[in-house]
Amino acid sequence: MEKTTSKMPDNPAVKVRDPWLDNAKGVLILMVVTGHMMSGLCSHADWLMTIYKTITGSHMLLFTFITGYLAKRRIENKEYDKIIVRFFVPYLILQFIYYIVLCIQYLFTKTMTDGQSLPQLVWGRPIYLLWFLMTVFLCAMVATVLPCKKHPVIVLVGAFLVSWAALFLPEITYLRLSKTLGYLPVFLLGYIFDKEKLAFLRDNKALRIVAAAVVAGWLAFFILGTQYVYRNVLNLATCYWNYKAAFKGLYGIFARPVFLICGMIFSLAFLVLIPRCKTIFTNLGQKSLYVFALHGIVVLLWRTFNAKVFSINDRINSPIEYLAFFLLVAAMTFILGSNFISKIFKPVFEPNIDLSRFFKKKEEIA
Numbered sequence: 001m002e003k004t005t006s007k008m009p010d011n012p013a014v015k016v017r018d019p020w021l022d023n024a025k026g027v028l029i030l031m032v033v034t035g036h037m038m039s040g041l042c043s044h045a046d047w048l049m050t051i052y053k054t055i056t057g058s059h060m061l062l063f064t065f066i067t068g069y070l071a072k073r074r075i076e077n078k079e080y081d082k083i084i085v086r087f088f089v090p091y092l093i094l095q096f097i098y099y100i101v102l103c104i105q106y107l108f109t110k111t112m113t114d115g116q117s118l119p120q121l122v123w124g125r126p127i128y129l130l131w132f133l134m135t136v137f138l139c140a141m142v143a144t145v146l147p148c149k150k151h152p153v154i155v156l157v158g159a160f161l162v163s164w165a166a167l168f169l170p171e172i173t174y175l176r177l178s179k180t181l182g183y184l185p186v187f188l189l190g191y192i193f194d195k196e197k198l199a200f201l202r203d204n205k206a207l208r209i210v211a212a213a214v215v216a217g218w219l220a221f222f223i224l225g226t227q228y229v230y231r232n233v234l235n236l237a238t239c240y241w242n243y244k245a246a247f248k249g250l251y252g253i254f255a256r257p258v259f260l261i262c263g264m265i266f267s268l269a270f271l272v273l274i275p276r277c278k279t280i281f282t283n284l285g286q287k288s289l290y291v292f293a294l295h296g297i298v299v300l301l302w303r304t305f306n307a308k309v310f311s312i313n314d315r316i317n318s319p320i321e322y323l324a325f326f327l328l329v330a331a332m333t334f335i336l337g338s339n340f341i342s343k344i345f346k347p348v349f350e351p352n353i354d355l356s357r358f359f360k361k362k363e364e365i366a
Helices: 019-044 046-056 059-070 072-076 080-109 128-143 152-166 174-192 195-203 207-224 227-234 249-272 280-286 288-308 319-336 339-349
Strands: none
Touching (some): 059 174, 059 249, 072 080, 080 128, 080 288, 128 288, 152 174, 152 249, 195 249, 280 288, 280 319, 288 339
């Protein structure tokens, strides 16, 4: 969810943007919002559950990969101050805002979610979608101390094994460390991926045929797969010991690494199929961080309204009503990604804070 550049430069800070990656982020964020908003409709019909699983199955893998690639300059230059301002400061601000939303929920439901409890706000337990900001922040900080450029294969294999090993630890909700460890190899893969490899994916026309076949196979898996596999394996949501008895044994042991590899193959194949020119998704992709964080507030309030005030979800049944619902969700997504909204919330997502004086290089101090 970072800024993108043209021709895949190793320095993603260049101001000229590449529509390809922006388009990818735009499509992904629309999938994210749609998935979260439609979760209350999934029990209405099997085809709705299939759509839900399909659009939310592994989109966060590609988001994490792209974020790792676009954090390249900050990591290579060990710009800790910019990493903190880009990811951690917005997390702190949004954690407080989300907590206020949960307090509003409490007025109606008398319960709190995501490890929070009145009257205390637990800063170290990311609320709802904010796990992503905490995860990419921690991954970026870890990447600054790893020999990713000198020994990329060793680092990636090590991170993959750490992600696999984390499956067998008790679930760590503090800082969402379980998810951070699960997504670590994906973030590092994006960071290590150089401009030549990404340009090959973008410019190789023959590769698009293979990519289409891969995406078709992945979609078939979601249509035929079980909801349990999606929820507990592909989104790295739980540990091995929480698996149902039927999913333990060899399946439970090897499910994460296999699906993590397959998920990344699908993610890159999906990226290959993204349009290269400017589209309606280009500007949306540029504002994907805004949409990601802000739509979570809408979703939490929407769920509370449906549960305690007026259940709109239960009254959506006809094809026309489903179509209207999805169109309204799409409209909301583009509104949250509009320039008007970004101007209002820019101090939250792009705070003008200079922390460089706290991270002076050794030679400057000397």
